[in-house]
Amino acid sequence: MSLSETNLETRLGRPWKKPPFIQRRWLRWSLMLGFIAYLIAAYMTIEVNWSRVYEGLERGKQFVLAFTSPDFTTRSSDIYEGMLESIIMTVAASVVGIIISIPIALGAARNVAPLPVYLICRGIIAVSRALQEIIVAILLVAIFGFGPLAGFLTLSFATIGFLSKLLAEDIESMDKVQAEAIKASGARWTQWINYGVQPQVMPRLIGLSIYRIDINFRESAILGLVGAGGIGATLNTAFDRYEYDTAAAILIMIIVIVMALEYLSGIVRARVQ
Amino acid sequence: MPIRDTEGQKIWQRRSGRESLSHWVMWLIGVAIFAYCWQQISNATTWFFVWDAPRIAEDIWTRATPPKWSYITQLGEPIWDTLNIATLGTLIALVLAVPVAFLAARNTTPSTLFIRPIALLIIVSTRSINSLIWALLLIAIIGPGVFAGVIAIAIRSIGFCAKLLYEAIEEIDTTQVEAITATGASRWQVMAYGIIPQILPAFAGIAVFRWDINIRESTVLGLVGAGGIGLQLSSSLNVLAWPQVSLILLVILLAVVISEWVSAKVRGAII
Numbered sequence: 001m002s003l004s005e006t007n008l009e010t011r012l013g014r015p016w017k018k019p020p021f022i023q024r025r026w027l028r029w030s031l032m033l034g035f036i037a038y039l040i041a042a043y044m045t046i047e048v049n050w051s052r053v054y055e056g057l058e059r060g061k062q063f064v065l066a067f068t069s070p071d072f073t074t075r076s077s078d079i080y081e082g083m084l085e086s087i088i089m090t091v092a093a094s095v096v097g098i099i100i101s102i103p104i105a106l107g108a109a110r111n112v113a114p115l116p117v118y119l120i121c122r123g124i125i126a127v128s129r130a131l132q133e134i135i136v137a138i139l140l141v142a143i144f145g146f147g148p149l150a151g152f153l154t155l156s157f158a159t160i161g162f163l164s165k166l167l168a169e170d171i172e173s174m175d176k177v178q179a180e181a182i183k184a185s186g187a188r189w190t191q192w193i194n195y196g197v198q199p200q201v202m203p204r205l206i207g208l209s210i211y212r213i214d215i216n217f218r219e220s221a222i223l224g225l226v227g228a229g230g231i232g233a234t235l236n237t238a239f240d241r242y243e244y245d246t247a248a249a250i251l252i253m254i255i256v257i258v259m260a261l262e263y264l265s266g267i268v269r270a271r272v273q
Numbered sequence: 274m275p276i277r278d279t280e281g282q283k284i285w286q287r288r289s290g291r292e293s294l295s296h297w298v299m300w301l302i303g304v305a306i307f308a309y310c311w312q313q314i315s316n317a318t319t320w321f322f323v324w325d326a327p328r329i330a331e332d333i334w335t336r337a338t339p340p341k342w343s344y345i346t347q348l349g350e351p352i353w354d355t356l357n358i359a360t361l362g363t364l365i366a367l368v369l370a371v372p373v374a375f376l377a378a379r380n381t382t383p384s385t386l387f388i389r390p391i392a393l394l395i396i397v398s399t400r401s402i403n404s405l406i407w408a409l410l411l412i413a414i415i416g417p418g419v420f421a422g423v424i425a426i427a428i429r430s431i432g433f434c435a436k437l438l439y440e441a442i443e444e445i446d447t448t449q450v451e452a453i454t455a456t457g458a459s460r461w462q463v464m465a466y467g468i469i470p471q472i473l474p475a476f477a478g479i480a481v482f483r484w485d486i487n488i489r490e491s492t493v494l495g496l497v498g499a500g501g502i503g504l505q506l507s508s509s510l511n512v513l514a515w516p517q518v519s520l521i522l523l524v525i526l527l528a529v530v531i532s533e534w535v536s537a538k539v540r541g542a543i544i
Contacts, residue, residue: 042360
């Protein structure tokens with residue numbers, strides 16, 4: 001009985017415990033408490049009318065059930081026209097956006113462009129990225145009137161910000177040696193870009209472009225909410241009239257097209273890399 | 274390497290004759306498609322309004338400047354709502370995305386044949402539908418307000434978070450997992466000590482990244498009635514109160530810039 005309990009514990013040592021993520025105890029606790037306090041404050045601001053939610057559950061069930069029997073036929077001409085317009089806007093805006101974003105990307109790469117050009121191009125990218133598509137669409141609809149032209153311009157503008165930024169980053173991180181080899185052979189500036197820079201960033205440009213087409217199609221589905229053309233208007237009416245089977249049909253078509261685009265982009269990216 | 278021989282002089286060419294022909298045909302088809310699309314857009318456009326556009330733009334600009342600064346007192350609560358929609362929506366999405374990601378990742382899914390496709394379908398369908406459409410749907414179901422906005426943001430973000438997370442899970446270092454397994458750990462212990470520590474930085478990065486995107490998205494949810502500052506924007510637009518619109522746009526811009534800065538700082542600290 002010489003081995004008391006405390007003695008045993010000192011011999012065995014304490015079991016290993018995972019070290020906490022934040023070492024300082026007071027910081028850990030105050031962060032946690034602050035976070036919980038925020039959650040409570042945020043939760044208080046949400047007013048939930050539970051009886052309204054309860055009534056809505058029935059409609060929610062109808063909507064989920066509508067996916068089992070989507071109605072493609074009743075509004076088939078509206079759906080067809082809306083979808084076609086969405087696709088047309090996507091294609092045209094992607095082409096124009098990509099063509100414009102290439103020179104802007106070159107201008108926004110510090111290793112290709114001089115400082116004034118760099119600043120201007122970075123400014124264009126910042127403005128394009130900071131404004132959401134839907135806000136741009138509202139303004140352009142106010143200026144150019146209702147219809148797909150406003151949607152087309154919105155998507156082109158958004159494409160420029162997205163594509164130029166990522167492409168410029170790729171140009172900035174390219175392999176200098178190859179570009180210098182072209183320069184050393186006495187190439188002009190355009191030849192330097194064409195044979196020294198372009199081959200290095202081309203796979204990335206193709207990958208990004210396809211990804212952007214995908215995004216543009218998804219965005220084109222909401223531009224109709226503010227009158228900028230596309231399937232969004234049809235979808236909005238379907239929701240307003242509680243025609244869930246039509247809405248389900250449209251949503252299924254959007255999901256299928258996005259899936260197809262994703263599959264396609266996988267194939268193309270595998271080929272170019 | 275195709276080389277053309279003209280009058281004894283050899284010229285290097287990038288493509289052979291057939292290759293360049295097929296390239297030309299493909300380009301031609303592409304241009305034709307674009308021309309068709311442009312034709313359709315042009316037909317659906319009232320060009321009279323477009324020619325008038327510079328004048329209208331100038332008109333809106335003169336109406337919208339200077340912004341009505343006194344209106345800012347009414348924007349405090351909407352912007353707080355917007356922040357809450359984004360934050361709570363992101364949190365709910367993360368809670369739901371974790372199991373979906375583990376079910377979708379090839380190395381942790383219980384069944385690649387049945388469960389993985391379902392998880393992937395959840396990811397694709399939540400991602401491909403915009404948060405505004407989710408909001409429209411939820412408003413029809415549970416009524417307008419902040420609550421619908423939170424749920425819309427949450428549903429929309431599941432796919433994004435789960436996709437990035439399952440890619441991180443598939444890329445983990447298997448030797449660590451094997452080491453934990455070799456000590457006789459159970460399935461859950463392997464998860465807790467072998468997998469989760471490896472994906473935790475990625476998880477935190479995804480959370481902050483999505484929060485930043487959600488701030489942007491929640492600023493416009495009010496356009497369809499789902500709460501936040503977009504509600505003020507749409508009511509100001511409806512009465513053509515352009516000085517208020519310009520102030521709201523400035524506030525939204527500021528919120529987006531601040532959230533981007535915060536997210537960049539936090540990500541820099543984590544990774």
